[in-house]
Amino acid sequence: MSARIAITLAWLCAIGAVVFLLSPLLVIAAASFSPTPVFDLPVGGASLRWYARIGALDGFWPALSLSLQLALLSTALSLVLGTLAAIALARGKLPGAQAIATALVSPLMMPGLVLGIALLQYFRAIGFNATWSALLVAHVVVTLPYVARTMIAGMVRFDFTLMEAARTLGCTYAQAIRRVMIPALAPSFLIAGLFSFLASFDNYPVSIFLTDVRTKTLPIKMLQYIDEAPDPTLAALSTLILIATIVLLLASDRLVGLHRMAGTGD
Amino acid sequence: MAPGAPHLVVRQVSKRFGAAHVLDRVDLTIARGELVTLLGPSGCGKTTLLRLIAGLESPDAGSVELAGRDITRVPPHRRNVGVVFQSYALFPHLTVYGNVAFGLKSRGRSRGEIDAAVGRALSLVHLEHLGARRIAALSGGQQQRVALARAIAVEPDVLLFDEALSALDRKLREEMQVELRRLLREVGATAIFVTHDQDEALTMSDRVAVMFAGRIEQVDEPRIVYARPATLFTLGFVGLSTRVSGIVAGSNNGRVEVDTAVGRLSAIGNFLIGSPVVVAVRPEHVRAAPETAGNCVAGRVRSIVFHGSNSLVEVDAGAATTLLAQIPNDVSAPPRVGDEIRLCWPVAETFAFPMPEAGA
Numbered sequence: 001m002s003a004r005i006a007i008t009l010a011w012l013c014a015i016g017a018v019v020f021l022l023s024p025l026l027v028i029a030a031a032s033f034s035p036t037p038v039f040d041l042p043v044g045g046a047s048l049r050w051y052a053r054i055g056a057l058d059g060f061w062p063a064l065s066l067s068l069q070l071a072l073l074s075t076a077l078s079l080v081l082g083t084l085a086a087i088a089l090a091r092g093k094l095p096g097a098q099a100i101a102t103a104l105v106s107p108l109m110m111p112g113l114v115l116g117i118a119l120l121q122y123f124r125a126i127g128f129n130a131t132w133s134a135l136l137v138a139h140v141v142v143t144l145p146y147v148a149r150t151m152i153a154g155m156v157r158f159d160f161t162l163m164e165a166a167r168t169l170g171c172t173y174a175q176a177i178r179r180v181m182i183p184a185l186a187p188s189f190l191i192a193g194l195f196s197f198l199a200s201f202d203n204y205p206v207s208i209f210l211t212d213v214r215t216k217t218l219p220i221k222m223l224q225y226i227d228e229a230p231d232p233t234l235a236a237l238s239t240l241i242l243i244a245t246i247v248l249l250l251a252s253d254r255l256v257g258l259h260r261m262a263g264t265g266d
Numbered sequence: 267m268a269p270g271a272p273h274l275v276v277r278q279v280s281k282r283f284g285a286a287h288v289l290d291r292v293d294l295t296i297a298r299g300e301l302v303t304l305l306g307p308s309g310c311g312k313t314t315l316l317r318l319i320a321g322l323e324s325p326d327a328g329s330v331e332l333a334g335r336d337i338t339r340v341p342p343h344r345r346n347v348g349v350v351f352q353s354y355a356l357f358p359h360l361t362v363y364g365n366v367a368f369g370l371k372s373r374g375r376s377r378g379e380i381d382a383a384v385g386r387a388l389s390l391v392h393l394e395h396l397g398a399r400r401i402a403a404l405s406g407g408q409q410q411r412v413a414l415a416r417a418i419a420v421e422p423d424v425l426l427f428d429e430a431l432s433a434l435d436r437k438l439r440e441e442m443q444v445e446l447r448r449l450l451r452e453v454g455a456t457a458i459f460v461t462h463d464q465d466e467a468l469t470m471s472d473r474v475a476v477m478f479a480g481r482i483e484q485v486d487e488p489r490i491v492y493a494r495p496a497t498l499f500t501l502g503f504v505g506l507s508t509r510v511s512g513i514v515a516g517s518n519n520g521r522v523e524v525d526t527a528v529g530r531l532s533a534i535g536n537f538l539i540g541s542p543v544v545v546a547v548r549p550e551h552v553r554a555a556p557e558t559a560g561n562c563v564a565g566r567v568r569s570i571v572f573h574g575s576n577s578l579v580e581v582d583a584g585a586a587t588t589l590l591a592q593i594p595n596d597v598s599a600p601p602r603v604g605d606e607i608r609l610c611w612p613v614a615e616t617f618a619f620p621m622p623e624a625g626a
Contacts, residue, residue: 164322165355167342169420170372175343179368183359 025242032235050236057233063221066132070217071200074139075147078196079189081140082147090155101152108145112205115141120209131215138206143196150195154188187256194252198245272331273298273456274319274424279328281314288314290480291328296424296458301450302485303459303467306477307503312460315477316426319458321345333423343372348417352429354409356401362388362412363397369420387419390449407438414446418453425450425457431466443469464504468492476500498544498619506578507546508590511621514541522618527585531561535618542621549578551615552591554607562610563589567601581607 033046054060085104089097107115119138128134162184166176182189204219211220225234274296281289289311296302304312317323319330321342329338337345348369356365366387370380388394391411396404404412410430417425431439431446447470450457461467467474468488475485476499484496495501502509512526514537522535524545533545547561565583572595579601581589591609593601601607 159353159355161351161353161355162357164320164342165349165351165357166368167322168320168345168347168349169369169416170343172341172343175372180357180359184357186359 028235029239029242031232032239034232034235037231050232051240053233054237054240057221057225057237059216059221063216063218066135066215067201067218070135070139071197073136074143074200075193075196077136077140078143078147079193082144082151082192083189085148086151086155089152090158091160101148104148105145107141108149112142112203116206116209119206123210131210131212134210135207135215135217138210139200139203142203142206143200146195146199147192150188150192151185154185154192158185190252190256194248198248202241271297273300273333274458275329275331276315276319277329277331279315279318279325279330281311281318281323281325287480289318289325292480292482294475294482294485296456298456299454300473301447301457301459301471303461303471303474304477305461305464305467305474305503307462310477311480312477313428316428316458316460319424320347320349320426346420346423348420348422348425350410350413350417350425350427350430352432354413354430354433356409356412356416358401360401361397362393362399362401362404365401365412366397366416366419368416373420383419384415387415390418390453391415406434407442410434410442414449418455423456425455427457427459429460429462432461432463439466446470468504474504476503478503493548495617498546498622501546501617501619506549506590508549508552508588509544509546510587511542511544514539514543514618521613524618526587528563528565528583528587531563531616532613533561533616533618534614537618537620543618544621546617546619547611547615549590549592552589552609552611554579554591554593554601554609560610560612561616562608564606564608565589567603567605567607570601570603579607581609 027041030041032050033048034041035045035047035049082104085100088094089101094100116138119134119141123129123134123137128137158181162180163173163176166180167173171179202219203217204223207217208220211217216224222234222237272295274294276292276294279289279292280287292311292315294302294315304315306312314323318325319332321337321340325338329336331337332345332347357368360368363384366384367380370383375383384397385394388397391414393408393411393415396408401409401412410433413430431442434442443466459466459470468491471488473485474488474491476483476491476497478497478499484491484500486494486496491500492505495504498509501507510526510528510531512524512531514522515525515530516523517537517539520534520536522533522537522543524531524533524543526545531545533543535543537543563581563583565581567579568582568588569580571578571580574595576592576594577600579591579593581591583589589609
């Protein structure tokens with residue numbers, strides 16, 4: 001009997017949490033169709049006028065372009081670095097491999113603000129002033145933990161006897177990597193890349209310390225729009241980003257399964 | 267090449283990992299079409315020897331020849347060997363067909379050739395209907411067969427099995443032993459099995475190479491390895507035996523008289539008088555009968571283990587000596603625990619080995 005009560009309570013908590021977490025998203029999405037220039041629920045008629053105005057926002061296209069560049073490039077760099085690090089940590093008999101792995105993942109546990117200030121001070125100290133490059137390096141720091149964590153898990157599970165099997169079947173070591181290791185680890189690459197891209201694309205606390213007047217990422221630009229002219233254009237933009245994210249997640253789920261992305265086993 | 271001519275020749279091969287001599291000047295010659303087992307405890311070097319033949323390790327000294335070609339320094343992808351791994355090492359991202367076709371694609375065969383060869387290999391292992399299956403959807407026994415088909419499909423000069431049957435449960439393993447032997451005979455394959463399972467070695471192979479501490483102790487037909495072990499290690503590793511240590515008191519024409527804690531025993535062997543030796547006999551030669559010839563020892567039955575057609579009887583002969591006797595269960599008065607019993611066995615089945623040095 002008490003077990004049934006516990007299960008009921010657990011369900012109520014879960015439902016409550018989901019409602020609490022998702023309702024702001026629903027409100028934003030609804031508000032984006034509002035016919036009036038205030039954040040309001042679209043009572044008595046929907047409108048797409050705010051969607052049409054996204055492109056006309058001051059500095060929107062450069063900000064979107066910068067965010068996409070940073071997300072794509074930092075993800076690509078992190079994938080290469082993180083995969084190499086994962087091979088070394090999973091295969092090599094490095095002293096302190098566990099400590100290195102923890103250090104690689106540590107930016108994940110650090111408040112973004114601390115990371116941002118630390119990077120700003122460090123870049124100043126070494127005279128690294130190029131905004132775009134500084135942002136890219138910072139985003140690699142932010143995204144590398146996601147890639148490293150996923151790739152280390154993938155490498156530990158990867159059976160390196162497969163490489164030996166491929167070599168006895170006529171592959172050179174390089175061909176074995178291409179024909180066996182990369183395809184066998186494809187789900188790990190996809191998951192790592194996806195999380196890395198999302199972590200970079202919506203990063204605010206680290207980027208805010210490294211941008212300048214002309215070089216602003218999309219999240220920073222959006223906060224600026226809110227300050228300047230709070231109308232439902234932002235709700236429309238948020239809804240579009242939300243939809244793009246859901247499409248990405250659904251596509252990945254079709255390819256590898258969402259339960260593996262959440263890290264709840266395979 | 268004429269049948270029986272050397273096909274695989276391992277010559278004076280040594281391999282060290284750090285300070286450990288994993289292989290110590292190993293020689294092994296295998297004829298075309300022969301099935302040979304490397305048998306030994308873990309750490310004896312059998313897997314390393316197999317990996318050297320596959321090219322996954324390279325020797326510190328010595329050479330390996332396969333089909334008339336020195337392959338000592340040839341990388342694995344240019345040797346024509348097939349390996350069945352203990353974990354099977356099937357490619358999880360490919361189907362059964364993709365796995366079996368893998369080696370053929372590496373060799374640049376045409377699509378038609380690949381289709382035909384994969385079909386042949388899969389039908390040999392009775393999996394022709396599962397080509398489109400994913401690896402994860404197969405049972406352990408089926409995965410084993412796919413691994414075998416993948417190795418056979420490229421028609422290798424030699425097939426290497428690294429504990430390939432050990433992951434199967436006992437019943438399936440015994441079935442596979444018989445089927446694998448038949449299949450390898452059918453395709454005329456030369457094969458080397460690595461195992462620590464003596465039953466597998468005795469069942470599957472034309473010859474057994476017993477390995478210990480990086481050396482091959484004996485290479486012979488299974489029945490000779492069992493009935494005429496060349497060393498004390500082989501005797502102890504393959505089958506059961508009673509062993510009694512003693513000192514040679516008399517030696518004559520290939521026969522020695524040995525003084526032991528349980529009396530004087532006669533054995534086959536050539537030793538100087540005064541040499542420390544170990545005298546041994548297999549339990550199936552020991553009889554509980556009032557015989558007059560041969561070696562006889564009296565004792566008290568300590569335990570009896572029933573094995574169906576016979577029982578294994580442990581007899582305490584005093585002086586910290588235990589005798590093993592395999593007594594048929596058709597005798598009218600089977601021994602009971604606690605009985606005083608007299609055991610005798612023929613001298614011709616009694617071996618004498620040099621006493622191993624302390625610490626060995």
